[in-house]
Amino acid sequence: MIELVNITQHYGVRPVLRGINLRVKPGELVVIVGPNGMGKTTLLGVMAGVLQPQHGVVTIDGHQRRQSVAAELAIRKKAVYLPDQAWLPTQRTAREFLLGVGQLYDIDMDRLMEHVNRLLSLFELSEQGDWVISSYSSGQKKKLALASALLTEAPVLLLDEPFSGGLDPSGLLALKRVLKRRVAEQGATVVLTSPVPELVEEIADRIVILRNGTIAAFDTLEGLRRLTECPGSLAEILERLMFPETTKKLQEYFKELPT
Amino acid sequence: MIRWLRVVLPPWWAVILAGFLYTLFQSALLGLEWYFDLPLFGLMDTEKEVPALVMGQFAFGYAVYRVWAFHPALRPGYFQWLCGTPWSSVKPLPLGPLHLVWQDVILLALWAGLSWPRAGLQSLNVFQVFLFTYLSLLGLPHFVTGQKSWAYAVAFGVGVMALVARNPWLCFGAASVTYVAAFLGLRASLASFPWEGTPLFSRFQRRMQQELKSKESAGQNPGPNQGTLGWPFDHLGPPHLDLTGFDRRDRLLAGLLLGWWFYVFYSLARSADSDWYGAHVCYSIFLVLGIAFRVAIYCNGYLPPLSLLGRLGHGRPIIPGYDQVFIAPLLALAVGAAVPLVPWATGLDPLIAVPSAVVLTTWILLLMGPSLQTWRLTGYHRITPGVMTTTQMR
Numbered sequence: 001m002i003e004l005v006n007i008t009q010h011y012g013v014r015p016v017l018r019g020i021n022l023r024v025k026p027g028e029l030v031v032i033v034g035p036n037g038m039g040k041t042t043l044l045g046v047m048a049g050v051l052q053p054q055h056g057v058v059t060i061d062g063h064q065r066r067q068s069v070a071a072e073l074a075i076r077k078k079a080v081y082l083p084d085q086a087w088l089p090t091q092r093t094a095r096e097f098l099l100g101v102g103q104l105y106d107i108d109m110d111r112l113m114e115h116v117n118r119l120l121s122l123f124e125l126s127e128q129g130d131w132v133i134s135s136y137s138s139g140q141k142k143k144l145a146l147a148s149a150l151l152t153e154a155p156v157l158l159l160d161e162p163f164s165g166g167l168d169p170s171g172l173l174a175l176k177r178v179l180k181r182r183v184a185e186q187g188a189t190v191v192l193t194s195p196v197p198e199l200v201e202e203i204a205d206r207i208v209i210l211r212n213g214t215i216a217a218f219d220t221l222e223g224l225r226r227l228t229e230c231p232g233s234l235a236e237i238l239e240r241l242m243f244p245e246t247t248k249k250l251q252e253y254f255k256e257l258p259t
Numbered sequence: 260m261i262r263w264l265r266v267v268l269p270p271w272w273a274v275i276l277a278g279f280l281y282t283l284f285q286s287a288l289l290g291l292e293w294y295f296d297l298p299l300f301g302l303m304d305t306e307k308e309v310p311a312l313v314m315g316q317f318a319f320g321y322a323v324y325r326v327w328a329f330h331p332a333l334r335p336g337y338f339q340w341l342c343g344t345p346w347s348s349v350k351p352l353p354l355g356p357l358h359l360v361w362q363d364v365i366l367l368a369l370w371a372g373l374s375w376p377r378a379g380l381q382s383l384n385v386f387q388v389f390l391f392t393y394l395s396l397l398g399l400p401h402f403v404t405g406q407k408s409w410a411y412a413v414a415f416g417v418g419v420m421a422l423v424a425r426n427p428w429l430c431f432g433a434a435s436v437t438y439v440a441a442f443l444g445l446r447a448s449l450a451s452f453p454w455e456g457t458p459l460f461s462r463f464q465r466r467m468q469q470e471l472k473s474k475e476s477a478g479q480n481p482g483p484n485q486g487t488l489g490w491p492f493d494h495l496g497p498p499h500l501d502l503t504g505f506d507r508r509d510r511l512l513a514g515l516l517l518g519w520w521f522y523v524f525y526s527l528a529r530s531a532d533s534d535w536y537g538a539h540v541c542y543s544i545f546l547v548l549g550i551a552f553r554v555a556i557y558c559n560g561y562l563p564p565l566s567l568l569g570r571l572g573h574g575r576p577i578i579p580g581y582d583q584v585f586i587a588p589l590l591a592l593a594v595g596a597a598v599p600l601v602p603w604a605t606g607l608d609p610l611i612a613v614p615s616a617v618v619l620t621t622w623i624l625l626l627m628g629p630s631l632q633t634w635r636l637t638g639y640h641r642i643t644p645g646v647m648t649t650t651q652m653r
Binding site: 012050067076100106 | 490633
């Protein structure tokens, strides 16, 4: 379980996150949505331990982040964070990189090699597996970064915009299916950010909607529909939650003009 | 004779190149003397010193070759091949002896003889340069293969050699004693081949393989866990930071050794009637680099959680959880700057004050907390890819 209690995060003077309280249950796929600059990546960064919040605590499976060396080590073995833009070792081949990552997470070598082959095949990188990463396109690099996160077999996955960065339709499909299966059958906990409501609708168990650094809503899609009294798509729900004034004004505007 | 010498002889191209360079140099010297019809360099000590210097450089190169080409710990390919053979330390090393043999003496004597007509007794510098370089380099594999005590002894002995370098007999005496330590260390080191359970050697070997790989075409020498894994795994994965190979005792001894070498350096500067200026510049460089190194290791990729504006805006100019990282560097700077001033105030010999400052600053930089692991895992910082990652991973 991931628990955030009263999180406030600043980089400078302006707070990016304010008083965030959030509890993600084990075996749940949660997506953080919201417009650009509302703190999606910052919230994920706080969960991932990249950022140290000015107030509040983050707890993962009972261990508080950065509280002690032992607690942080325990969290790092369980939780993998993948930023929007990973920096890959460009002079190594994809296979070398993936094997290195697997060894870092103490995965049995036979299992690791088989898993590497399957991931390379899944993301259509089998042929390029022994090429140096510098020769990869940006979409292939994104696939490789995703493969590295999946390879760790960590029970907690924190993925920042995993569906962006030039991922092709087959990559999108593969990632969606793998994440859903990880959650449903292996009990993994996945938290990811995405700006694309259609994708979120498809995969999310619950959705966090961020607005101005606070949680505007955190519920299932059905729950959000009830909350906003909007039976439509997530995009429409977001419109109501994020820009209620604009929606109201648009409705006013579209009324028949007097003849 | 050649076959006998070939056991330690560098590759033919290197021998021919060295011969060519020396002939070129001597021809130029003779040509200039003939053209001006006077012993051009006879008016100066350079007549002796220049040939000795050139031969000294050859001796330096030969010493590097003798250690680097013959030590399995320093050649990943040789090491891996040797691991697959039934070799043990009771047998001679297949690529040739690492300890000194008569062939070395013959080769060095030959080189000294070549410069004898011009350099005279200074030709013997060839032996000094060779022994100094050979023993210094041999300390490194001793250290990484677990023979640390012998490595420290050799490092200390090399300092003694430098201290008495102006007296050839004393220098050879010190070299002999140091060589005994190096030889015993070498025997112990080879006896523990293939150095399993020596974390420092594993890391050193990985680093060497990485260097080797970068020279080969990429992708042809796969090895899974070598070097960096980029961002975020290097910073956020389970740490593969292994500092067990350089423990508290090593840090204490490293400080003492550095102090000893500075003592030797300052002694040489005094005997050369120097005004200490050059020595003080070296000390300043050591201090600045030492502090910069510690700050870089701790802060590269681990930035303050708040910007300067944020600190001021929130009335938190000091963030103890982050700023603790600057205590040791600031203390080292204060001690490093203050202790050398003691002689000026009290009349204490700089030969004592400066090495003491070196020991103290090294201990502060290497031993004072927070430890690197504690800092990286529990510090109050913002983790970023860091300069090295962003420049290497593009």
